[in-house]
Amino acid sequence: MSEWQTLTSKKLDELATSLSTEFKSATPFAHCIIDNFLPPEIVESLVDEFPTDTDPIWEFSDQQDIQVKLRSNWQSETDIRPTTQSVVHFLNSGAAMKSFSKLTGIEKLISDPYYTGGGLNCTKRNGLLDVHADGNWHHAMGVHRRLNVILYLNKFWDPKWGGALELWDEKLTKCVKSIDPLFNRLVVFETHDLTYHGHPTPLLCPPDQSRKSLILYYYTASPRPKSQVLVERPHRALWRRRELRELT
Numbered sequence: 460m461s462e463w464q465t466l467t468s469k470k471l472d473e474l475a476t477s478l479s480t481e482f483k484s485a486t487p488f489a490h491c492i493i494d495n496f497l498p499p500e501i502v503e504s505l506v507d508e509f510p511t512d513t514d515p516i517w518e519f520s521d522q523q524d525i526q527v528k529l530r531s532n533w534q535s536e537t538d539i540r541p542t543t544q545s546v547v548h549f550l551n552s553g554a555a556m557k558s559f560s561k562l563t564g565i566e567k568l569i570s571d572p573y574y575t576g577g578g579l580n581c582t583k584r585n586g587l588l589d590v591h592a593d594g595n596w597h598h599a600m601g602v603h604r605r606l607n608v609i610l611y612l613n614k615f616w617d618p619k620w621g622g623a624l625e626l627w628d629e630k631l632t633k634c635v636k637s638i639d640p641l642f643n644r645l646v647v648f649e650t651h652d653l654t655y656h657g658h659p660t661p662l663l664c665p666p667d668q669s670r671k672s673l674i675l676y677y678y679t680a681s682p683r684p685k686s687q688v689l690v691e692r693p694h695r696a697l698w699r700r701r702e703l704r705e706l707t
Contacts, residue, residue, distance in 0.1 A: 460552075461545065463498050468554045475562035482562055482647070487628045487635040487655075489563065490648035494641070496610065497546070502643045504542040506612050509579065509671060517581070524698045526661070527586030531578035543579070543673070550608060550675050559677060563649060565605050568677045573599050575676070582622070582662060582670040589699055590627055590657040593650045593676075595683070596693035602678035607650045611640040612671040620664040627655035631699055640670055650676075651687035652697065659699075 474493060482491040510516050516538055517529040533539055551570035560568050575597055595604055618639045626636040638646055
């Protein structure tokens with residue numbers, strides 16, 4: 460590990476101990492927020508490396524539930540730029556898995572070498588991500604999705620632009636918690652069929668700004684508790700305006 464990775468690993472392990480009770484008791488579902496997570500120079504480098512809109516690494520989505528959004532399509536390590544790669548390696552390391560297990564109480568977490576659905580995200584003006592529950596299964600590895608980790612990379616974000624991560628109640632009646640996507644803020648939350656989240660209001664940021672993040676997902680070989688399951692079969696995201704209307 461580099462010096463910054465060693466120091467951040469120690470910091471994460473200490474935070475896992477101090478925030479564990481807060482994480483597990485949070486509403487509407489288990490989550491926590493860690494501000495100023497990485498050393499400033501590392502996050503600055505992540506922003507400097509962030510791909511331009513025309514970079515071939517992006518997949519573009521503009522449909523009912525995911526509007527005006529770019530998502531990286533990493534095929535191999537060579538697709539990931541140096542600082543981004545070092546941060547991803549750190550967050551996917553065994554040390555990080557142990558700390559996230561300590562934080563969440565979810566044992567034997569597994570990182571994703573395929574980056575399925577994860578990686579860099581960029582939502583442009585008028586973009587949104589409708590409220591949903593995440594997919595539950597990693598087909599390539601045959602494991603159950605359990606935890607989301609989001610690092611925000613928005614250096615000059617104005618909350619008036621919107622884009623806050625909304626955490627909704629189990630009956631999909633209201634947003635219970637709103638988290639602004641602020642620079643160097645790490646959000647960790649448990650994911651299952653009842654952890655409804657998104658940023659469903661179109662962004663009002665200027666045309667030269669966007670909502671940027673690095674997202675990683677973690678898994679377990681053992682299944683989720685029955686209380687967290689609405690759909691037994693492997694499924695993709697369950698969207699508020701479609702699948703969840705029938706299930707809730």
